[in-house]
Amino acid sequence: MNKLPFVRVNDTTLRDGEQTPGVAFTTDEKVQLALLMQAAGVPELEIGIPAMGAQEQHTIAAITAALKSAHAAAAATSALAHSRSETMAWCRMTEFDISQALHLGLDWVDLSTPVSRQQIGSKLNSTPEQVLARTDRFVKQALDFGFKVCVGMEDASRSEMDLLLSVAEVAERAGASRVRFADTLGILDPFKTQQMIGQLRRHTDLEIEMHAHNDLGLATANTLAAIDAGATSINTTANGLGERAGNAPLEEVVVALSVLNKAETGIDLRQLPALCQYALQASGRQVSLQKAIVGAGVFTHESGIHIDGLLKDINNYQGFSPALVGREHTLVLGKHSGVNAISTVYRALGIELDEQQCQRLRLTLRQWSETHKCSPDEVALRALAQSVAILGASPVGEEYGSN
Numbered sequence: 001m002n003k004l005p006f007v008r009v010n011d012t013t014l015r016d017g018e019q020t021p022g023v024a025f026t027t028d029e030k031v032q033l034a035l036l037m038q039a040a041g042v043p044e045l046e047i048g049i050p051a052m053g054a055q056e057q058h059t060i061a062a063i064t065a066a067l068k069s070a071h072a073a074a075a076a077t078s079a080l081a082h083s084r085s086e087t088m089a090w091c092r093m094t095e096f097d098i099s100q101a102l103h104l105g106l107d108w109v110d111l112s113t114p115v116s117r118q119q120i121g122s123k124l125n126s127t128p129e130q131v132l133a134r135t136d137r138f139v140k141q142a143l144d145f146g147f148k149v150c151v152g153m154e155d156a157s158r159s160e161m162d163l164l165l166s167v168a169e170v171a172e173r174a175g176a177s178r179v180r181f182a183d184t185l186g187i188l189d190p191f192k193t194q195q196m197i198g199q200l201r202r203h204t205d206l207e208i209e210m211h212a213h214n215d216l217g218l219a220t221a222n223t224l225a226a227i228d229a230g231a232t233s234i235n236t237t238a239n240g241l242g243e244r245a246g247n248a249p250l251e252e253v254v255v256a257l258s259v260l261n262k263a264e265t266g267i268d269l270r271q272l273p274a275l276c277q278y279a280l281q282a283s284g285r286q287v288s289l290q291k292a293i294v295g296a297g298v299f300t301h302e303s304g305i306h307i308d309g310l311l312k313d314i315n316n317y318q319g320f321s322p323a324l325v326g327r328e329h330t331l332v333l334g335k336h337s338g339v340n341a342i343s344t345v346y347r348a349l350g351i352e353l354d355e356q357q358c359q360r361l362r363l364t365l366r367q368w369s370e371t372h373k374c375s376p377d378e379v380a381l382r383a384l385a386q387s388v389a390i391l392g393a394s395p396v397g398e399e400y401g402s403n
Contacts, residue, residue: 007263008233010209011037011250012046013279014063015090017241020283027059029282031066033238034085036278038067040271041082042250046110046235049090050100057104060089064105082266088150093131093138102145109142110180111135112152115167116159128163132170139174150178150209157183157192161199168204178207178233183222186215186245190225201230209233212248214240219248224256227263238279239287239294251276251293251325259320270326293325300330302375304338307331311340332375335366349378351385360388 014030017023025033034045045067048060064087071084088108091097101109113131114120120131135151142149151171156164168179181197188196193210200208210226212219212235223234240249251272257263276294280287289297299322301307309316310329322328333345339358342365346353353361364384368376376384 004261004264005227005232007227007231007257007265008043008207009250009254009265009267010044010046010088010233010235011042011237012090012211012235012247013037013237013241013250015046015048016235016243016247017237017279017283019243020241020246020285021243023241023283023285025282027062030059031063033275033279033282034063034067035070036271036275038070038082038085039268040275041265041267042085043083043266044086044088044108044233046088046090047106050104051091051097057100060087060104060106063087068105082268090152091142093134095138095141098138098142098145098147101147107148108150109147110150110152111138111142112154112180112182113167114155115153115163116155117163118158119155128166132166135167135170136174139171139176143175149176150180150207151176152180152182152211154182155184156181157185157188157196161196164196164200165203168200168206172204172206176206178209179204180209180211180235181226181231182211183213184211186213186219188212188222189216189218190221193222193225194229197226197229197231207232209235210248211235213242214245214247217245219246220252220256223248223253224260224262227257238276239283239285239291241279241283241285249292255293255320255325258324269324272325273327299327300332300375302332302334302341303336304341307341307344308338311344333365333381334375335369337362337365346381346385349381351382353385357385357388361385364388 014033018025037045047063048056050057050060067085086107088110089101089106090110090112091101093111093113114123120126120128139149153167171179197208208231210223210231212222234253236250236253237247238250240246254265254267255269257265258269273294287295289295292298301310306317331341331345333342339355342358342361343353361384368384
């Protein structure tokens with residue numbers, strides 16, 4: 001069996017994720033998030049923007065120090081499971097921004113520059129030739145300061161391919177290690193992503209990093225397509241935090257890579273729910289019950305057909321085991337529950353029901369669910385069982401989703 005390629009996850013929750021309107025992490029929250037990510041094996045973290053000022057620099061320094069300290073402590077006690085997460089700062093392609101990143105314990109700088117004619121002209125009031133000249137100059141300067149360098153190609157998805165290739169060529173010649181292909185406005189689909197990343201891959205030996213935004217709901221798909229086309233690094237955020245519709249979610253991308261046998265990331269998937277839950281708490285955001293991987297309801301089953309199939313053979317309705325991410329299946333009752341599901345759930349409560357009682361409960365459950373718009377908890381289930389015993393039999397027809 002061929003060995004899967006390794007894809008380096010550069011998680012930007014602490015930088016791009018914090019750019020979500022209304023999200024503002026404290027220094028302690030950022031340190032804790034970084035430590036959780038390092039413990040989970042996320043190899044690289046983009047942790048801030050030094051040019052924002054002294055407070056941001058203090059936070060960046062606190063993060064890098066905490067990561068190094070935790071790694072050293074784990075190594076000293078023979079508890080080391082993962083390497084230290086390397087750290088990156090986001091900088092504009094300017095001497096000032098690079099200078100502000102010094103002495104903070106950082107490993108990398110991402111030197112970002114617009115590469116579409118739209119942004120080069122309207123945002124920078126510049127020319128492609130000037131962008132190329134600055135790329136050469138500031139990559140070399142950052143290298144002289146001891147940083148590893150990624151050249152961030154902002155708005156790459158709206159750039160002309162010839163210009164993208166020229167930026168990559170100049171970056172490689174100047175000594176950069178990586179280029180970041182940013183779909184800044186989230187306008188790509190997987191087919192266009194694969195085409196553009198494939199062309200870039202054929203013309204450079206640099207690492208290629210995919211930075212996908214989710215404006216069309218395609219960030220995860222575009223990230224996977226980029227990997228198929230030769231990207232070696234990817235940006236993610238916990239729970240898909242980020243500007244507008246957010247970025248490619250860490251939990252979705254790394255689980256998909258594993259389940260689909262596309263790549264290794266070295267990340268312990270079982271630690272993702274706790275990590276994402278902390279990110280939710282720190283961000284003050286909520287996710288849908290049906291949010292892939294971490295939503296409260298994604299391994300919960302109500303439909304009679306599905307529960308009957310799961311009880312007969314779990315692989316009937318299991319694309320991947322929830323144990324992969326440290327979770328488990330949950331059976332609940334509701335409008336679509338069948339006799340087998342009702343009997344199983346009540347048996348777990350210590351209540352044995354015969355088939356006639358289950359049939360009576362089916363109608364009661366349907367009426368209760370339409371009224372309450374949720375799944376009944378244990379208290380409600382016991383009350384429903386009592387009500388059925390008191391009310392006696394009711395005519396029951398076949399229901400959608402029964403077994």
